[in-house]
Amino acid sequence: MFKAFAEISVSKNTQQALFTSWRESIIKRATPYRYSDFFTNAKAVDTWWLHWLLDSITTKEKGLAWFRQQIIEWLENLPGDPVQLGREYNVIHLLTGDLIQIKYQGQFPLPKFHEVVIQPNQLSTPDAVSRRKYLQEYAPPDLWERVMAYWRANLHKFVPLPEASKSSDYTKNAQWMSALKELAPENYQSLLSQWKVQHKRRPNLWKAMKELGLM
Template sequence: MFYIEVMRQFATPEVYLNNLRSTIIQQWSNGLPVIEDLLARQEYRECVVVIQETLDSLLQHKRENQDWTAETSLLFLLMGGYYHGNVNQENAKKLLRYYQQAVRELGESERVNALEIQCITFEYCYDWSKMLAAFVETPVTENTRQALLESWRNSIIKRATPHSYSNFYTREQPVSIWWLHWLLDSITSEKIGHAWFGQQALAWLANLPGDSEKLGREYGVLRLLTKDLTDIKFLLKYPYPKFYEVVIAPSLTSTPDDVSRRQYLQEYAPSDLWERVMDYWKANLHKFVPKPEMSQNSDYSTNAAWMSALKELSPENYQMLLSEWKVNHQRRRNLWKAMGNLGLM
């Protein structure tokens, strides 16, 4: 701000800092020089007051901000959860370090340690091993540990949850608990362990509807599991490249913790989980192929692409569905042209 710059150049330091403090509500980072001055003068209690004013300004537009404290949720995630060294994130880290310095001088060891986890999150939020080590090794109370762990866990799940699947014939069925919940619970609970994740995943898979209309949003988490397991097992040399390209890969955006998630999935998944997942697809993929009668503007390229994936994955079901189409859709010239373009028939 022009006014602040003029004050910085021509006013006394005391007047400048007093005026700067009055603008914290408009620009939260204006609190940093004020905090630095209070730390230098060892006015730690007043420093904490200004830090709180600065945090209130920083979080004033965040709906999740319910009287934020270092012991209850992770600031990095409230700020959006992306860290690429931008100015706001660097200033937020600086603010946390100042906060840590002030409360250390005031003897508030629990908050000092909670702020240490907060700072680690800015550096390693999407490195699961480093974050889990921070939760285990940083000496905080169990309530603080669980609150911050839950904040991190929820953000991981929210970011990884695929967008809902809205094909022509699929109803939206919300999915509140899925395999990533079980994986994180297995990792973070000593009472559960490796075997429990496998039991949950295999039971879920065994009871998964083969009817595409009933699958709903579980379709997205199944595709994510298929993609992760395939990437782990085959390292880009996919055994069913058409199936992967047409059915699995579209609309599954990457997340910053893809590498960590797959490392832990590889460790905790049963050795035959990929085969079990593929058995589901082989048995049911023909029910997911888009129906020609639902296509618009006589464009059947998507239908043909799915048929090419089906032929690759389950030739018998492909022949069955193709026979049905030849009877029910024999007059759709553009459909058969699209099929011919992909060498199908």
């Protein structure tokens, strides 16, 4: 696109309009459809790390250092509470999935977290390979550690509540607990202790937990 701009004389306004249209198209295609309405009542996220990555690639005044500063500041201020996080769940979710592919190429040592929380089969997008290539180039050296620190500290808050389950089916609750146990054992034990008091009269919950070897 930029090569075409150099070869064909168009006005700056036209260039900007074409760039903006392309940028938004890439971002729309990169957003996994399954999570676009994860929090239906939450405010949309207008600007996120893919915006910053594209701007860093295409704007000389920004570049690598600017992207690293933006994404670190975002992570440092990212809410741990699901309600406050809202649609930014989509953003951290996609980033985590991309980093897993970059670092482990699918052979992630935390399979329950990968399968239950990240759900890699739902993250396939047309521009995934290109996006990950640039993310790997521009990401801060410790971005992976920062992202996983966020999940370790907060995953227990995302585990589905037993009281919200329908038809006494607690399969999903047990699956998320298995992911929590794998990633953050101390938080798992703390939440399990709470459940034993609050939900002791839910036999189907404990049956589901037992089936996954959690009891």
